[in-house]
Amino acid sequence: MIRVGIVGGTGYTGVELLRLLVGHPNVTLHAITSRGEAGTPVAQLFPSLRGRVDLAFSHPDEAPLDACDVVFFATPNGIAMHEAPKLLAKGVRVIDLAADFRLRDVAVWERWYGMRHASPEWVAKAVYGLPELFRDEIRTAQLVANPGCYPTAVQLGLAPLVKAQVVRCEGLIADCKSGVSGAGRKAEVHTLFAEASDNFKAYGVAGHRHQPEIVQGLARLAGTDVELTFVPHLTPMIRGIHATLYAELTTEVDLQALYETFYREEPFVDVLPSGAHPETRSVRAANLCRIAVHRPGNGRRVVVLSVIDNLVKGAAGQAVQNMNLMFGLPETTGLMQVPVSP
C-alpha cells in the first residue's frame, strides 16, 4: 500500500483527490493538512465524504508527511516551492498540483506569478506530469509538476498537429471555457452564484499564466517556437473545460487518422468520430479527455474541440495517474470511474 499525504486539502482539488484516493485499491491515506482547519474532521468540512474518510486535518507542522511514500500538494501557488524540498530531501516523492514547478524558465515563472522562486534547483529536476506526452520521465520522477487544467485540454488537443508539424506554429488560438470550480473554493464576489450564474464572460485576455505553460509544452513537441493567443472564459457550470482550438494547415493530412493514431493506446484520451462535438458532461467526474477534429469547408483552418473535467483530468485525476506511473501500478488503477451523466 502506498502511504499518501495531502498538503492543503480544503479546496476543490483536495476534496476531489480524496474522492479518487478513497476508492483507490493501493492507497492508504496517511495525513491531510490544513492550517485553517487543523483538528476539523475532513468529513465535517466535506459531508460528501462522511463514512468514507475518518481522518481529521492536521496542522502542517505536525503532520507525519515524511512517513508518506508520496505527498500531493493541493495548495495555492507558492507553497510547494517552500515545503516540498524538505520532503524530497527525505526521499518522499511529491506531486504538486499548483504551478510552482511547471515552468522551466524561472525568470518567466517569477514574472507571471509575481514572486521570487524559492527552489529553482528543483524546477530543473521536476517532470511535467502530462502522461500522454511525457510518460517515461514521469515513471522515475521524484517531483512531478501536475499540469494546469487549461494546459491539459489545450496541449492534448493540439499535440498531434504540432508534433506532426502540419500546422503553422504562429497564429494558434485557444478559445477556452471553464466551469466555475476552476476558480477554486475561495470566497470571492465574482464567483458567487448570483454573479456567475446565467452569465458568460472572458477574463485575462491581456495575459493569463497558463499561456506560457501551454507554449512551453507545445514548443517542446514542435521543436520550434510557438505563438498562441489564449482567451479563457468563465462558464456557468460547476465542472468542465471546453477548448476550441484553431490552427492553419500547412500541408495535406488525414486529420482523423492522425489523431486516432496518436492516441490509439491511450486509456484516457478518446478521439471522437469525424463530425462529433464533445460535451463537457461526457467526461464529468472522470479522468478523460475527449477530442474531435474538424476542418470546416475543407479549408486550411483546423478546429479542434477538446473537453476535460477540470478537477479530474485537469487536476486530481491526472495527479493520481501520475502517482500510478511513479509507483509502477497499472496507469488506470482507481481511475475507471464512468462519467456522471446527466
Add this chain to the structure above:
Amino acid sequence: MIRVGIVGGTGYTGVELLRLLVGHPNVTLHAITSRGEAGTPVAQLFPSLRGRVDLAFSHPDEAPLDACDVVFFATPNGIAMHEAPKLLAKGVRVIDLAADFRLRDVAVWERWYGMRHASPEWVAKAVYGLPELFRDEIRTAQLVANPGCYPTAVQLGLAPLVKAQVVRCEGLIADCKSGVSGAGRKAEVHTLFAEASDNFKAYGVAGHRHQPEIVQGLARLAGTDVELTFVPHLTPMIRGIHATLYAELTTEVDLQALYETFYREEPFVDVLPSGAHPETRSVRAANLCRIAVHRPGNGRRVVVLSVIDNLVKGAAGQAVQNMNLMFGLPETTGLMQVPVSP
C-alpha cells in the same frame, strides 16, 4: 456472473443503471432493448459510456432477455405489466423501476395511472423494493417493484417516527423538491433549460401518483391509517431530491437517538448530527440517503430533512441494491461510489 438485461435503456434511469452496472464486479450486460433506438450502439446515444459499453440496443422482440438471470425494466409505466410476466414465467427475476407493481391495491393503481392493469396476479406477488424497510422479503422475491424517487426519500425520512408511533399519523406533510432529471428524458417544453432554469414551481398539488405509494408504505409501518399532504416542486438542478417533512409529536422522545438507532446498521442511510442541514449534492451520484431531524423551538413539531439522488437511491442505485440482495451478494457490491462534490 449475473447475466443482466435492461428493457428500455434510453432514459435517464437506463443510462444510470448502465453507469452502475459497468462497474459492478459480478455482472455481465447481456442485452439492452429499445424500440426506437434498435441497432444504435449504446455509447453513441450516451457518449459518457464510450469505451465502457460495447452493446447496441436490440429490438425488444429480438433481445435474448430470457437468457438473463435478472431483467431491469427502465420503461415508462404500463410496459412491465405486459412484458415482465413472460420472463417471470421462465424463471427470470425482474426488477421494475416503473410504477406497475408498486401499489398493492389494483383499483387504486388503475385510478392513479389511468389504465387497466394487465397482470394483477403479479401485483400480489411483487415485493416493494425498499431494502431498509423490507430487506428480507426482497432476498427471495422473483419480482421487485423498485420504489419511486419521492417515496424513497419520504419513507426513509418518516419511517422511524411512524414505526415508533411517536407522531400523529394524520396531518403529515411532505414538501418535496426534485431535480429536473426526475421528469425523464422526454422532450417537453416545461423541462427545457430556458423554462426550468432560474425558476421554481410546485406541480401536482391537487394530487400526485407518489402520494398513495408513500401512504401505503407508511401505513404498513404504522399499522394504522396515515394521512399525508404531498407537494412536489421542480427545482433547477439536474439531480437530487430534498424532502422537508413535517409531523406532530404525540409523546416525548429523543429524536436523534431514535433515528441513529433505527439506521445504525444501514450502509446507505446516514443520520446527520443534530442541527445539520443535508445538501442534495452531498449524495450526488451515490446510493445514499442523508437525514437530519429537527425540533424547532423544542415544540411538538418535528421537521425531518431527507436527501437522495433521484437517479441513484431514488432509482438505479436502489435497483442494483435490490439485485445484490436477490442474488446473495453483499448489499454494497458495486455501490460504493463516493458522491461527486462539487
Add this chain to the structure above:
Amino acid sequence: MIRVGIVGGTGYTGVELLRLLVGHPNVTLHAITSRGEAGTPVAQLFPSLRGRVDLAFSHPDEAPLDACDVVFFATPNGIAMHEAPKLLAKGVRVIDLAADFRLRDVAVWERWYGMRHASPEWVAKAVYGLPELFRDEIRTAQLVANPGCYPTAVQLGLAPLVKAQVVRCEGLIADCKSGVSGAGRKAEVHTLFAEASDNFKAYGVAGHRHQPEIVQGLARLAGTDVELTFVPHLTPMIRGIHATLYAELTTEVDLQALYETFYREEPFVDVLPSGAHPETRSVRAANLCRIAVHRPGNGRRVVVLSVIDNLVKGAAGQAVQNMNLMFGLPETTGLMQVPVSP
C-alpha cells in the same frame, strides 16, 4: 421631482433600487453612499448601469443626504438605527430596507439580531411597509420599515385566511425557497456558484429572523396569537421566492372567492385561477406577487403557493411602492416593468 438618496448602494438591493429609480419619472438621484467604494463611479461597479447612472459613490460622511426628500437604507442590519435618526430629525423621510425597524418589540429584535437597538424610540414610530396590508399608515409615515423578502411572500399568501379567521392560527407552516441573491453580495463560500449550483438545502431550521417578523404581522391581522413553523431553503436560481404555505381550515369557505375579493383592487398581487401553480419566473424583475390557493382532496388542509422576486416585491420594488405612497404618487409609478421571461 423627489430628491432621492441611497445609503449603502453596493449590494443587490442597492443596484436593484437604482434600476428601478433610473426609470422612475418623478425621481432624481441625489446621492449614493458607500464606505468601501467612495469615489468609484456607480456604473463601474455595476456595468449594467453604464450610460444610465452618472453618479459616483460618496463617503457617507460627505454625502448631501439631508438635502434629500427621502433616503433609502440598503445597508446591513444595524446601520440605519444609527444613521437614520439624524436625517429623520431634519425632516428627511426614510425607508429602511434592512431589519432595524421591523419588529415592534425591541427585546425580541435584540434577541434575534444579537445587538442592542440604538433608537428604540423610532421603532415605535416606524410603519411596517407592506402596502397591501397597511397602506394608509404608510402614506403619512416618516419612517418606513420595508419588509423582508420571506415575510412579504408569506404574509401576502396567508393574509386572507388569517384575516377571515377561517384557519387554525396554530400549526401554520411556511416552507420557503429563495434564490441565492437573497443572501446578498457578500463573498462567502456557501453561496459560491460551485457550492450553490445544482444543489438544494434547508438552512436555519432551528430558527430564522424572519419568523418573528411574519408572526408579528399575521397576529396583527388575526387579532390573536399565531404559531408558525418557518423553514427556508436555498435554491439554485438568482432571483425568486416560492412560499408553500400550509394551514388547516376551521370552517367551510370558498377559498378562491376569498382570495380574489381580498386582492381585487391590488395592482401588485395577482390571484391565479384555481388549480394553478405560479412560477417564480412569472414575476422575475417585476413588482408582483402571484398567488394560487389549493385544497388537495377537498380536505381541511389548505395549500397556498405565493411567489415574488425577492429583490423587487421582496425589497427594492416594495420600497419604491412605499415611496410612491409617501409622496402621493400613483402607487404604480415607475413599477410597471413586465416580468422577464424566459
Add this chain to the structure above:
Amino acid sequence: MIRVGIVGGTGYTGVELLRLLVGHPNVTLHAITSRGEAGTPVAQLFPSLRGRVDLAFSHPDEAPLDACDVVFFATPNGIAMHEAPKLLAKGVRVIDLAADFRLRDVAVWERWYGMRHASPEWVAKAVYGLPELFRDEIRTAQLVANPGCYPTAVQLGLAPLVKAQVVRCEGLIADCKSGVSGAGRKAEVHTLFAEASDNFKAYGVAGHRHQPEIVQGLARLAGTDVELTFVPHLTPMIRGIHATLYAELTTEVDLQALYETFYREEPFVDVLPSGAHPETRSVRAANLCRIAVHRPGNGRRVVVLSVIDNLVKGAAGQAVQNMNLMFGLPETTGLMQVPVSP
C-alpha cells in the same frame, strides 16, 4: 398609435416582442396569431403577461393583420416568405424576425435553408435591419429582414475593423457562445434542462446558417471578399450571446479610438474602456451591445469581445428599434429598459 400584428407569437421571440411592445407608448397590439394556440389567451400561455396582455391568439386565417400598420413575423424560417407578400401588397409594413429575407443571394439561401424560396422578388426589396450599419435604408423600408442573433453580435463587433480596412479579411474567426433560449421554445431532448445544464458544447462546426449572413454583411462593409470561421457553442444560461472575435491587424491603428468613434452616436452600442471584459448579464433583457477591444501582448492579433441579449438586441428589441425607424419615432422609444442584474 401604430397598430401592430404579430404572426407566430408562441415562441421566445414572440413573448419578448410582447414584453417590449406592452411598454411601448406608441403602439397598440391589434392581433397575435398562432395556428396551434388559436383561442388561447396570450396570458394563459405566458403567465408573465397576466394583467398586461388581454388578447387571445387568433388563427392566422382569421386575424385582422391587413388592418395593421406593421406586422412582425416571429415564425420559423420559411413562413414569412409565403405569408408576408399578401400583407406587403396591401401596404402593410413587415419586419421578419426569421431568416427568409436575410440573404441577398437566393441560391445561397436555398442551399442553407433547404427549401425553395417562395418570394425571391421580395428578397431583392428587403432591407437588412441592422440599424447601426444600415439605418437610412431601414427608415423607408417596407420589408425589413431582422438580423440573426449571432450575426448581430459578430457584425457589430467586427464592423469598425472591417470598415476601416485595418485587418486581413481572410482568417477572421468568430467563436460564439449562446444561451439556450437561442434554440427556441421547441421541445427537443438536447435543450432539456437535464441535458444542457452544467454542460458546454460546440455545434454546427461543419457549417451554420448564420455564417453566410455574417459574411454577406462584413463583405458589404469591407467592399471586398471576407473569409470567416464561425463556431457556435451552447452555454448553460437562458439569455445572452458572447462573441469572441479574432482578426489580424494589417496596419497600426488606435483600436480604442477607432471603436469609440465608430459608435459615438449609437444609443444601443456601448464601447467599454480598454482592458474590459463585458459580461452577458450586463445587457440582460436590454437592447444593448457592449464591446471591448483587446490586443494581447500588443501583437498583430486583435481580440474583440461583443455581448448582446439574443432575445433583445439579437431579436425582438432590434425589431422594435427597426419599427421605430420605419415610423419616424425616436429610435430609443420603448427600448430604454435597464439591464436586469443580478
